[in-house]
Amino acid sequence: MKTFKLLTIAFLGIVLSVLPTSLLGQVNEGDTTYRPESGQAGKDVVWVPTPHQLVDVMISMANLTSSDFLVDLGSGDGRIVIAAAKKGIKAEGVEFNPDMVALSKRNAQKEGVSNRATFINADFFEYDLSKASVVTMFLLSDLNRRLKPRLLELRPGTRVITNSFLIDDWQHDEKRELTDESVSWNTAYMWIVPAKVEGTWKFNGGELQLSQTYQMVSGNLKTGEASRPITEGKLRGDVLTFTCNGANYKCTVSNNAMKGTAERQGKTEAWQATKN
Secondary structure (H helix, E strand, C coil): CHHHHHHHHHHHHHHHHHCCHHHHHHHCCCCCCCCCCCCECCCCCCECCCCHHHHHHHHHHHCCCCCCEEEEECCCCCHHHHHHHHCCCEEEEEECCHHHHHHHHHHHHHCCCCCCEEEEECCCCCCCCCCCCEEEECCCHHHHHHHHHHHHCCCCCCEEEEECCCCCCCCCCEEEECCCCCCCCCEEEEEECCCCCCEEEEECCEEEEEEEECCEEEEEEEECCEEEECEEEEEECCEEEEEECCEEEEEEEECCEEEEEEEECCEEEEEEEEEC
């Protein structure tokens, strides 16, 4: 029996000695001595960690709730995902570097949030974002521009938060800056994915014609023979607000229906419309 055990151990040693390094990394959850360096090359962008102070700002901007699912694109050492998990929500990091993924898993385990913080080795351009309600990223402007069409297809109300770089011509909804000037990367931007409202909406007594550029909305409200322009039209997720002819409208949009109120001179009445 002892001889059999010794032969088995010897055989395993031979197998491990000829396994490719990549497979050994999978067995051992990555090189435990791996330490990334700021500025090191990556697939699409060099890795520079988001300062912990700005991580806190980005997490605060998201206004996380227990039902949220945060996805960090290019998650690096996992710090944003781990910070979100510490708030009690589920979060996932998408990272192309397998050593970074392994490091992130170890970091999550050290922080006691492995049950909520997951990390996958993948190309974020191929990752399914549909389950995300919050997307965070620290990517270059060109990468943000390429991701923009996919981000705009996410559920209305999804928050997209970036470190320092804008998303093409899509105007941000919120901006926050660190007061600590010693921090190199000190600005966070947030966008809220808007509902799609462009088109003609019918309501009792008239129609509402809307044009849309991201969250900014313009158009005309027609009742009878009178057609008046709307002003201050804006979407915040699935909530549309606008003013027309002295009335303030606030409606929640769901597919081809919107329901809400119209307030004029202190009086509020129900208002709804359906899209043709």
